[in-house]
Every structure is written in structure tokens, then in C-alpha cells.
Amino acid sequence: MNNNEQKHHADYVSFSTNADKKDTFDMMIMSYQALSADQDNWVCNLSNASSLIWHAYKSLNINVNWTGFYLANTPCTLLLGPFQGKVACQEIQFGKGVCGTAASAQQTQVVSDVNKFPGHIACDGETKSEIVVPIVSAEGKTLGVIDLDCLDFDAFNEIDKEYLEKLASEIVKSCRF
Amino acid sequence: MNNNEQKHHADYVSFSTNADKKDTFDMMIMSYQALSADQDNWVCNLSNASSLIWHAYKSLNINVNWTGFYLANTPCTLLLGPFQGKVACQEIQFGKGVCGTAASAQQTQVVSDVNKFPGHIACDGETKSEIVVPIVSAEGKTLGVIDLDCLDFDAFNEIDKEYLEKLASEIVKSCRF
Structure with missing residues (x-):
């Protein structure tokens, strides 16, 4: 394989460091669509998605310390899925903490200060703010959540919510769970 | 939850930066055993394992750029599993490249220079050396592989092989595939 002629998979996370949030997130969504075009295995697709999210945020100088997924294992339990970051809690009950x-x-859930969230489950004591987006099937079943943690307070807003919800909907379309 | 009283999951990757390779890898194996003690879901366990490996190597100042898993999907295809690092190739045929x-x-497979490995599959053009350890069931079936890439040549040796093979055997014992 000639490295000079071919795009490597790793190049999907070469986000421009000069782009604004919307352009970066548009690129993140398009990259997810390209990577999942011929692939419906959810482990495979969410593993790459966790890396796309991580590198998109890092390119924007947003101090995310965890980007990944929890998946519904039973009707009332979330189980840790693919992620980027430090080791995390394995099991979370529906209704508990930000993810639940x-x-x-x-x-x-957009949480500007996790310590003020009732029943917050701290996988990492350094985390200051969090956004969690549900992944809901066409039939209205919760399949899992996208979870992002940040080392700074108030890191996430309506733009993050909008694009991560778009990503969740792409995940529902592309993955067999 | 009182952050001062409780060990957080993220603390599992607080490897000492003064420890030698064997001590660090012993800690990595023990942490994997602790995290998988009450958990047999392979996605959950391998997601945390990819993070344990990443942070263990980083604490040793070894420039890993990818630590993760490929899992046997059909009898002759590996599919991307949980990992830390940049977006990666989704599917690898048995027999192809270092993983296959x-x-x-x-x-x-301990490969000091990936460009000299016949049929090397480059997910990331920056990778210089690689180690891939098979995960083989008690019945002799290949369940998947542990895959580590490094930005430096000749990063892996017999010690890495020994401990990653130990980890592979812990994974077989702890996970339901």
C-alpha cells in the first residue's frame, strides 16, 4: 500500500483546528456517514464514532475527558460501550445520574456543573460538565446514550445538543442493535 | 457521592510514571481483573481494557497511537472493536496484514517496522511498529486480537508479548462472546 496515494482511516479525525463548531460538527457527521455506509455492526460503528467525537472536540480546544456510549442492556440498565478516555463505570441504572x-x-441532558445534578454518578472526579443524548429507536425504545464529559464547567450548549442529536439519529439509521 | 471518600473508575488508569514495565503491566492485569470481576459483557470489558492498555503504555512514555481490539465476526473476518486512538479500518480478513x-x-506478531511486513494494512500512515496478540478460546477458536500501534520503530518486545498474552487469557476467562 502506498501511503502517499491513499487516505488512511486515521485521516478521518484530521479536523481543521481553524474551523468553527458547526463546520467541525458537520464534518464529524459526514465522516460518521462515510464510515458506516457499508457497515451496520454497532460495536464497530460506535467505536469509530467515539474517536470522531473525541477528535472533533479536541480540534475545537474543548477539554473533553470522556466521549463514548452506554447501551441499554436490559430494559432498565445501561452498560458501558465503546469510548475514548479513562476507565469508566460499567453499569448505570435508568433514572440514575445524568446518563440514566x-x-x-x-x-x-446538558449539565453545566455535574456536582449540582441530583444523584450524579462520578466515574471521574475531575469531570465538571456533561452532555448526554439519548439514542432512541424508530419504535421509541431507548437503545443507549451518547455521553461526553468535560474538565471545564459549562462546556456544552444548544449547538452541541443539535449535532449530537443528529449523530444519534444517524446511529439509529446505520446500526443493527 | 463524596469525591474525597471513594475511588473513581478513572483512577484505575493512574499508573505510576516511575514504575518499570513489569510493575506497570502487573497493575494493568490486576486492574482488568478487578474491573471484570462481576462483569462478563465483552463490549463493556474490552472498552475498559483498551483504556487500561493506553494509559499503562503512556505512563511508560511509549508512544502508542492505537490500543484496541478486533473481534472475529465470521470464521474468516475480523471486525473493529473498542479502542483508544484515531478512527481505524473496520474489517480485516484472516491472514491479511499483522492482525489477520x-x-x-x-x-x-511483534513487528518492529510495519512497512516491512508483507501485506501490512495501514489504518494510520504514522504507525511505525505494532504488536498483535490473538485471543483464543479454550476450544482453540480465534475470538479476536489485541492490537497496539506505536509511532516509534521497534516499540514492543518479549515483555509486551508476555503481558498482553496474559491479558488475552484473562479476557477469555472473564468475557462471554
Whole structure:
């Protein structure tokens, strides 16, 4: 294989460091679509998605310390899925903490200070803010959540919510769970 | 939850930066055993394992750029599993490249210069050396491989092989595939 002629998979995370949030997130979504075009295995697709999210945020100088997934294992339990970052809690009950709340309410949780969130589950004591987006099937079943943690307070806003919800919908379309 | 009283999951990757290779790898194996003690879901366990490996190597100042897993999907295809690092190739045929060779030969491949390996599959053009360890069931079936890439030539040796093979055997014992 000639390295000079071919795009490597790793190049999908070469996000421009000069782009704004929307352009970067558009690129993240398009890259996910390209990577999952011929692939419906959820482990494979979410493993690459966790890396796309991580590198997109890092290119924007947003101090994410965890980007990944929890998947519904039983009707009321989330189990750790593919992620980038430090070792994390394996099991989270629906309704508990930020992830469990997003999963049971089927609503995105944007938390500017995790320590003020009732029942917050701290996998990492350094985390300051968090966004959790539910992944909901066409039939209305919670399949899992996208979870991002940041070392800074108030890291996530409506733009993050909009694009991560778009990603969740792409995941539902592309993956067999 | 009181952050001062409880060990967080993220603390499992707080490897000492003064420890030698064997001590660090012993800690990595023990941490994997602790994390998988009550958990047999392979996605969950390998997601945390990819992070343990990444942070163990980083604490040793070894420039790994990818640490993760490929899993046997059909009898002759490996599919991307949980990892830390940049987006990677999704599918690898048994017998192809370093991962495919480890999977079909059921033998660890230590490659000091990937560009000299016949049929090397470059997911990342920056990778210089690689180690791939097969994960083989008690019945002799290849379940997948542990794959580590490094930005430096000749990064892996017999110690890496020994401990990653130990980890592979812990994975076989702890996970339901």
C-alpha cells in the first residue's frame, strides 16, 4: 500500500483546528456517514464514532475527558460501550445520574456543573460538565446514550445538543442493535 | 457521592510514571481483573481494557497511537472493536496484514517496522511498529486480537508479548462472546 496515494482511516479525525463548531460538527457527521455506509455492526460503528467525537472536540480546544456510549442492556440498565478516555463505570441504572436520566426521560441532558445534578454518578472526579443524548429507536425504545464529559464547567450548549442529536439519529439509521 | 471518600473508575488508569514495565503491566492485569470481576459483557470489558492498555503504555512514555481490539465476526473476518486512538479500518480478513496473520496463525506478531511486513494494512500512515496478540478460546477458536500501534520503530518486545498474552487469557476467562 502506498501511503502517499491513499487516505488512511486515521485521516478521518484530521479536523481543521481553524474551523468553527458547526463546520467541525458537520464534518464529524459526514465522516460518521462515510464510515458506516457499508457497515451496520454497532460495536464497530460506535467505536469509530467515539474517536470522531473525541477528535472533533479536541480540534475545537474543548477539554473533553470522556466521549463514548452506554447501551441499554436490559430494559432498565445501561452498560458501558465503546469510548475514548479513562476507565469508566460499567453499569448505570435508568433514572440514575445524568446518563440514566437521559435514558429514561429520552431527553438530552446538558449539565453545566455535574456536582449540582441530583444523584450524579462520578466515574471521574475531575469531570465538571456533561452532555448526554439519548439514542432512541424508530419504535421509541431507548437503545443507549451518547455521553461526553468535560474538565471545564459549562462546556456544552444548544449547538452541541443539535449535532449530537443528529449523530444519534444517524446511529439509529446505520446500526443493527 | 463524596469525591474525597471513594475511588473513581478513572483512577484505575493512574499508573505510576516511575514504575518499570513489569510493575506497570502487573497493575494493568490486576486492574482488568478487578474491573471484570462481576462483569462478563465483552463490549463493556474490552472498552475498559483498551483504556487500561493506553494509559499503562503512556505512563511508560511509549508512544502508542492505537490500543484496541478486533473481534472475529465470521470464521474468516475480523471486525473493529473498542479502542483508544484515531478512527481505524473496520474489517480485516484472516491472514491479511499483522492482525489477520495473528488471527489465522494464532500466534503473537511483534513487528518492529510495519512497512516491512508483507501485506501490512495501514489504518494510520504514522504507525511505525505494532504488536498483535490473538485471543483464543479454550476450544482453540480465534475470538479476536489485541492490537497496539506505536509511532516509534521497534516499540514492543518479549515483555509486551508476555503481558498482553496474559491479558488475552484473562479476557477469555472473564468475557462471554
